[in-house]
Structure formats: structure tokens, C-alpha cells
Amino acid sequence: MATEERSSTHAQRALITLRQRILGGNLPGGTRLFEVALAEELGISRTPVRAALSRLAEEALLDRTSGGGFVVRSFAVADVVDTIELRGVLEGTAARLAAERGVTEAMLAEAATILRGIDGVFLADAFDMEAYSRWNSQFHSLLARMSQSPVLMREIDRITALPFASPSAFLDDPSRQADLVKTLATAQEQHRAIIDAIRNREGYRAESLAREHARAARRNVEFLLSHEPALREGVPSLAILAATD
Amino acid sequence: MATEERSSTHAQRALITLRQRILGGNLPGGTRLFEVALAEELGISRTPVRAALSRLAEEALLDRTSGGGFVVRSFAVADVVDTIELRGVLEGTAARLAAERGVTEAMLAEAATILRGIDGVFLADAFDMEAYSRWNSQFHSLLARMSQSPVLMREIDRITALPFASPSAFLDDPSRQADLVKTLATAQEQHRAIIDAIRNREGYRAESLAREHARAARRNVEFLLSHEPALREGVPSLAILAATD
DNA sequence: TGTGAGACTAATGTATACATTGTGGCCGGT
DNA sequence: ACCGGCCACAATGTATACATTAGTCTCACA
Numbered sequence: 001m002a003t004e005e006r007s008s009t010h011a012q013r014a015l016i017t018l019r020q021r022i023l024g025g026n027l028p029g030g031t032r033l034f035e036v037a038l039a040e041e042l043g044i045s046r047t048p049v050r051a052a053l054s055r056l057a058e059e060a061l062l063d064r065t066s067g068g069g070f071v072v073r074s075f076a077v078a079d080v081v082d083t084i085e086l087r088g089v090l091e092g093t094a095a096r097l098a099a100e101r102g103v104t105e106a107m108l109a110e111a112a113t114i115l116r117g118i119d120g121v122f123l124a125d126a127f128d129m130e131a132y133s134r135w136n137s138q139f140h141s142l143l144a145r146m147s148q149s150p151v152l153m154r155e156i157d158r159i160t161a162l163p164f165a166s167p168s169a170f171l172d173d174p175s176r177q178a179d180l181v182k183t184l185a186t187a188q189e190q191h192r193a194i195i196d197a198i199r200n201r202e203g204y205r206a207e208s209l210a211r212e213h214a215r216a217a218r219r220n221v222e223f224l225l226s227h228e229p230a231l232r233e234g235v236p237s238l239a240i241l242a243a244t245d
Numbered sequence: 246m247a248t249e250e251r252s253s254t255h256a257q258r259a260l261i262t263l264r265q266r267i268l269g270g271n272l273p274g275g276t277r278l279f280e281v282a283l284a285e286e287l288g289i290s291r292t293p294v295r296a297a298l299s300r301l302a303e304e305a306l307l308d309r310t311s312g313g314g315f316v317v318r319s320f321a322v323a324d325v326v327d328t329i330e331l332r333g334v335l336e337g338t339a340a341r342l343a344a345e346r347g348v349t350e351a352m353l354a355e356a357a358t359i360l361r362g363i364d365g366v367f368l369a370d371a372f373d374m375e376a377y378s379r380w381n382s383q384f385h386s387l388l389a390r391m392s393q394s395p396v397l398m399r400e401i402d403r404i405t406a407l408p409f410a411s412p413s414a415f416l417d418d419p420s421r422q423a424d425l426v427k428t429l430a431t432a433q434e435q436h437r438a439i440i441d442a443i444r445n446r447e448g449y450r451a452e453s454l455a456r457e458h459a460r461a462a463r464r465n466v467e468f469l470l471s472h473e474p475a476l477r478e479g480v481p482s483l484a485i486l487a488a489t490d
Numbered sequence: 491t492g493t494g495a496g497a498c499t500a501a502t503g504t505a506t507a508c509a510t511t512g513t514g515g516c517c518g519g520t
Numbered sequence: 521a522c523c524g525g526c527c528a529c530a531a532t533g534t535a536t537a538c539a540t541t542a543g544t545c546t547c548a549c550a
Binding site (some may be wrong): 009010011044045046047048051066067068 | 530533534535536541542543
Binding site (some may be wrong): 034035036048050067068069238 | 499502503510
């Protein structure tokens, strides 16, 4: 969120509550949301409910109906796959623009710091997934900034706001942490290679690497979909999909 | 607009009015929009004004301020260039997915019809720019559909809603029609090649061609920016940029 | 049995009054 | 002269009452 909202307005609190429900899979795709019922349930008037619903449509979590109402957006498996693909395309473009336009020494130094931070997580006795996730988020935030394109950064922010398209997607699956850690070493090599390509002004290489890097999330989706649906329901990053009828 | 709105509500009319002003360059980027003043000016209450403003933020034509208000989004030249680049990337991705996933015979037949339609515009005695624009829009709409990705189609719709990133961008510049017609023959060759690549399942070729195809808009921007600003102001597709202080 | 029309109810659109917050200007003190 | 605090006004947040529209169900007719 680029803008700091007024804290604790009714609309803001309703927005947060409803967003959490949708992302957490508690509101199945296709569910009609009604102003009056929600106002009653949340104990506020219709006005802030409408404001919150409009914001959720802005975030593409709700679709508008022809009658002026709102419905929870449905995500099919193909939508998840395509959203992940789109993230790869956008981050790939960010990497390419960074390589084409060149980046500052300060950015490269920041990248080096982040890479060292991630390396440090691997060297610790116990793998700290939260620390990895934090460094990982910083890496991806920097990558977007390196493009020096506010337009692109804005689009990346939009897409990566969805849990399954986030750079941290699937890191929150407690049942597969040991397996995940094995793949994160590869991911870190990719981080290093992307920065190397950017430093060397290799646009095509940078784009290709960043696209492939994002594809890890797709592999996770495919893994989870090849197993029992029950397994998927324990994965926060895919909760929104579990909610699809 | 995927959804049909209620016709002629105050909010809808305010939305249309304000959108036209912004896209037409009559509201400079950075302009604060105030509910009360707009309500007074439009002769309606604040409620539909707020709804319209929220919709415009959804369309990314307005940014939200920290105080809960709205400000007209500023577009710098670099933003225009990057948005056009993004359109190329997205349409390139659509072409690649179409090639990778394959398309139906019906889609290919539709493409052939459109290509014939465009060819017909070139064969006429007087070049009909409006007819060309209509066929061109159909081509690009089909291209997005060929990806068979609702997620991607949605993003393409978002980006191409901006005048300078529209497939029809700059076709509306009355002062340069003769020059433009010369470049449209090249564009039509590109249309043909894109469909050929898709038919042949050549993903990389299709993506590259579609990206290059979108780059024509960038050449138009660069041409206009290398001439007097006064020239630019007569170009509807760039009106929104002319409005930037 | 199917279709169309009408009635009723619920959902959304709108205006307005009041509450709360933010911003700018002015005044006083250092 | 500059900075901080206070006050007033404007902007936004909210609730509520009323208006309008959309959707669904039932009945009647072909």
C-alpha cells in the first residue's frame, strides 16, 4: 500500500476484515456480498461498507455485478497458474529494464547486502524460514525498484498482493518446510545470477532468469494439486483457491 | 468494461464526465479533486461523487491521498514509455501463450477474417482510418482472447484503457495521417506474422513479434516529443500527458 | 406446460445532517 | 525572524431516511 490511510476508520477496518476473509478462503469465489447484511454483521452503517467493497474491487478481490453489487472473485487453478506466470513476466521485465537502463552502485550494494543476508540464513544452525522470507521480500522489492519504472512497480505490487503470486508464496506451508529448504538454495543461486546479469547489462539473461525464478511457485501449485485436496487446505498461500466451489 | 452498469445513475454520469476530463487533458496530473466542489459543480450530492472517484481510482486514473481524498494521477513521459512497453510485454505474453497452448480453428478463421478486413482497407480508394482502427481493435481483442487466460486479458484491458497504450493510439492524430498510413502496412505484416507464429506453435517468435508490434506507439511518442510541444497538444492520445505540469 | 406480466421485497442509489479529522493561518514567545 | 500552539474552516467519515431499481415468485392465459 503506497498510501497511508486514516487509521481505524470504519471503512478501513471493514476493508481489512473482508480482505482477510477472502484471502483466507472464508468467502468462496462467487459469493455475493450485500451491503445491508455486512453492515449489520460488522455493526456499522452501509456507507463505510460500500467504501470497503469498492476498495476490494480496486484490489481485484471483488468483481462488480451488473446490478451495482459485488461478488467475490473466483480463482480457478488456471487463474492461479496464469497469475504466477504473469508475475514471472513482470519481474522478468523489471530485471531486463534494470539491465538495459543500468542501476546505481547503491542498488548493487543493497543487493549484495540482501544476498549476504540470505546466505546467512543458510549458515545458521536452524533454518529460520521467517528470516528467509523477510530477506526474500527485500530482494524482490529491490528487483522491482531496479527497473526504475513506477508503472511496472505498481503492476508488480498489484499482482504480488495475491498470496499465491507473492515472492513469499508457499514458504508458509508448515508441512513441507524440509522440502522447501532444499529448493531455496537453487532460488538463492538464481538471485545471485539475476543480479549478476543486471550488473553486466545482460537484459535477455536477466529477464529469463527472473521468469524462471518465479516459476518455483508454479511447481509448488502443481505439487499440491497432484496430492489430496485436504493437503491443499492447510496451505495459507492457496486458501483463496480452496474456497472456490 | 466487462460489467454493464446501471444506465444513467448520477455516479455513472459523474464517472464518465470525470474520466473524459482526465483523459482529455483538462485535469492536470496532481490536481486535487474535492467531493464538495465537484458535487456542487455537477449538481449532485457527495455520495455519487465519492462513488465515481473511487471508480476512477480503480481505473488507476486517480491516486488516493493519505487524508482519504483523491488526486489526478500524473503521467511523466517515462511513464508513457513504460506503459507502452508493458502493453508490448503483455500482448507478447498473450501471443506466446496462444502459441504454447494452441488455438481453435474458429479463432484462426476469425483472425483470417480480420486480416482480410484490414487488407480491404488498404485496397480502398480513400484510406478509411476509422475502419482500420475498428479492424485493428478487433485484431488486438482476438489476440488477447487467444491466450485463453482471463487473468492476462484482464491486465491487457486495464493497460490498454489508457489512450497512449491503446492499440489504436495515435491513429487519431489528424495532422499525421499520411505518414501513419505508411507505417500501417508494416503493422499489418506484423499482424500476419503474429498469427502465423501462433498457428505454427512458435511461442518465442510470436512473443517477439507482438512486442515489436506494440513498439510503434513508442516511436510515435518519440516523434512527437522531438517536435514542438504545441504539436503534441493536438494529439488526443497524448492529451493526458500534455496535462502534466 | 410454458411464457409473460404484475406484485412484492430486497438491494442499491441518493440526499442530507451531523461528527471527526486535517490543514492553514495567525498570534505570541523566544 | 522563526517556531510552536491554537483556532477556525474545509474536507472527509458516518448514519439514516427516502427513492429507485432489480430480482424473484406467483398467477393467469394460451
